[in-house]
Amino acid sequence: MNTKVTFDPEVHPPKLYEGYKSTVGRAPHKPLVVVKKSLGELTGPLFKDFELGVLDHDLTRNAINEGEPIGERIVVQGKVTDEKGNPIRNTLVEIWQANSAGRYVHKVDQHDAPLDPNFLGTGRCITDKNGNYKFYTIKPGAYPWGNHPNAWRPSHIHLSLFGGSITSRLITQMYFPNDPLFGQDPMYMSVPPKGRELLVSKFDLSITEPNFALGYRFDIVLRVTPFENQ
Amino acid sequence: MNLKQTPSQTIGPYFAYGLTPEQYGYNFKSLATNLMVDPETSEGTIKISGKVFDAENNPISDAMIELWQNDGERKLFGRFGTGTDPENRFVFHTVKPKSVDGQAPYINVIIFMRGQLIHSYTRIYFSDEQQLNDKDSTLLAVPQERRNTLIAKWKGGHYEFNIRMQGPEETVFFDI
Numbered sequence: 385m386n387t388k389v390t391f392d393p394e395v396h397p398p399k400l401y402e403g404y405k406s407t408v409g410r411a412p413h414k415p416l417v418v419v420k421k422s423l424g425e426l427t428g429p430l431f432k433d434f435e436l437g438v439l440d441h442d443l444t445r446n447a448i449n450e451g452e453p454i455g456e457r458i459v460v461q462g463k464v465t466d467e468k469g470n471p472i473r474n475t476l477v478e479i480w481q482a483n484s485a486g487r488y489v490h491k492v493d494q495h496d497a498p499l500d501p502n503f504l505g506t507g508r509c510i511t512d513k514n515g516n517y518k519f520y521t522i523k524p525g526a527y528p529w530g531n532h533p534n535a536w537r538p539s540h541i542h543l544s545l546f547g548g549s550i551t552s553r554l555i556t557q558m559y560f561p562n563d564p565l566f567g568q569d570p571m572y573m574s575v576p577p578k579g580r581e582l583l584v585s586k587f588d589l590s591i592t593e594p595n596f597a598l599g600y601r602f603d604i605v606l607r608v609t610p611f612e613n614q
Numbered sequence: 615m616n617l618k619q620t621p622s623q624t625i626g627p628y629f630a631y632g633l634t635p636e637q638y639g640y641n642f643k644s645l646a647t648n649l650m651v652d653p654e655t656s657e658g659t660i661k662i663s664g665k666v667f668d669a670e671n672n673p674i675s676d677a678m679i680e681l682w683q684n685d686g687e688r689k690l691f692g693r694f695g696t697g698t699d700p701e702n703r704f705v706f707h708t709v710k711p712k713s714v715d716g717q718a719p720y721i722n723v724i725i726f727m728r729g730q731l732i733h734s735y736t737r738i739y740f741s742d743e744q745q746l747n748d749k750d751s752t753l754l755a756v757p758q759e760r761r762n763t764l765i766a767k768w769k770g771g772h773y774e775f776n777i778r779m780q781g782p783e784e785t786v787f788f789d790i
Contacts, residue, residue: 390789395621397731404624406729409669410779414760416789419752423714424722425790427684429691434645447641467617476645480632489640490628492676492697506632506642542626544633550682550722551790553733557623571623574731579621605617 391607395579403570405531421551426609428549432474432510440508443479443521447504454500455484455522457597460558460585464515464545466608471515472552477604478508478544479519486525486539495527520597526565538565538572547606558602559584622732627676629726634678634695648694650681650708661772662738663705666696666725669780673702677727679777681738685711685719710740718746718753725777734787738775739765760786 399411419425439446444457460479464472482488482505485497489505503522511517524539540557547553557571561584566572572580582605591599625633635642653659662681665673674696681692688709696702711719721738739747747753753761763785766773777785 391622391732392619395618397621397623399730399732399734401731404729404731407731408729410674410727410729411731412734412784412787413780414784414786416787417756419755419788419790421790422717423684423686424682424720427689428682429646429689431645437643465617467619469617478632478645480629482628488628489631491630491638493628504631504640504642506635508645542623542629542632544625550724550735553680553724554620554622555625555726555733556620571731575621575623578618582618582620583623604620607619 394576395582397574397576397579401570401574404574421609425551426549428546428553430474431476431546434476434510436508436510441519443481443503443505443507443519445520446507448502451502453483453503453522455503455525457520458523459518459520459591459593459597459599460541460602461516461518461591461599462602462604464511464517464547464604464606466547467605471511471513472547472606472608473511473513473515475511475546475548476508477511477517478506479521479541480506481521481524481541482527484522484525486527497525497527523560531570532568535568536565538563538569543604545604545606547608549609551609552606554604554606556604557583560600561585561587624728624731625678625726625733627728629678630695630697634693637695637698646691646693648692648704648706650683650690650692650706653707656709658709659707660710661705661707662721662766662775663703663772664766664775664777665701665703666727666777667779667781668729671781674727674779675702677704677725679704680724680726681706681708681721682724683708683711683721685714687712713746716746716749718743718750720752723777735790736777736785736787737764738773740773741765741767756786
């Protein structure tokens with residue numbers, strides 16, 4: 385049996401989405417060639433042996449120079465699983481984001497909002513034995529961009545995940561509940577309706593830390609290619 | 615239980631300080647770089663470089679390329695952005711993988727960029743492995759006139775592998 389396990393078109397965006405202008409000159413046009421997977425596709429890099437810095441998961445502290453970063457402290461946590469709900473352990477989760485004013489540290493970001501000398505906006509962690517990850521950070525601000533007149537990106541955090549093989553590789557963005565900017569955002573709207581709510585974190589009082597930070601839960605489901613289908 | 619996959623979103627233009635920080639001069643340790651082996655100490659080190667072209671044939675300055683190779687003996691991973699080279703090249707230092715089960719040696723390539731809502735996969739094969747390339751089952755599954763888009767050309771000292779997102783010479787991308 386050779387069940388095709390692929391990126392689910394019911395939830396993933398198409399390669400070409402004209403509302404997001406940059407896809408027009410960059411999305412491949414020709415049909416993908418289906419390849420029989422071998423060792424190279426059924427494996428991927430393992431990061432569990434990497435020495436992460438003790439503050440790598442805490443963006444409220446990992447770039448402090450002279451004080452604390454400005455903005456609303458939040459906890460972002462969730463579970464990484466496959467489609468059957470099995471936890472994906474020891475997998476690397478990397479995040480990057482704008483600061484509370486909606487400005488990225490990246491040198492090409494020219495948005496006229498202040499940088500925060502105490503906030504870099506990047507972090508990483510490894511999922512635990514139950515597939516859980518957890519970050520402390522500052523809630524990112526919305527920011528304008530040039531895609532269309534008066535275009536604004538809703539507040540979001542970028543996430544990068546590996547899973548067990550390169551077929552489960554995922555880069556995504558996590559949004560915040562009830563953002564009024566969703567409807568005009570081509571990134572969010574490029575996702576078919578069934579997938580959109582999967583990109584929105586949920587406010588969760590049970591993970592909110594008293595007198596410290598509001599809690600948002602964002603569970604992540606990776607596509608996992610079963611070995612026995614090869 | 616059947617959960618829905620988390621949808622992909624673009625890497626966007628601002629990934630560098632998070633995913634390739636040292637390459638771009640940010641004060642954060644890189645977990646992976648373009649040195650998949652140490653060229654000083656590894657025998658048989660090869661250099662692979664190339665550019666990623668858009669529909670207008672302009673080199674893309676904000677793509678991130680990841681390489682993964684596993685020939686059963688060595689598992690090597692590399693990551694590099696196209697924004698620090700003056701010509702927007704990516705450069706990797708690695709060793710050529712071995713042939714597995716009589717198939718031609720290859721390296722997996724994952725391509726991310728602003729303007730891609732979901733990443734693309736391709737493979738690097740090698741121009742000096744013609745005998746194995748000619749009977750490789752994956753290459754044979756690719757229309758003959760497009761096979762050369764997957765083959766890195768030996769340029770005397772290094773391999774060149776350009777990636778074209780569109781156009782008559784669009785690179786073959788795989789559904790894996």
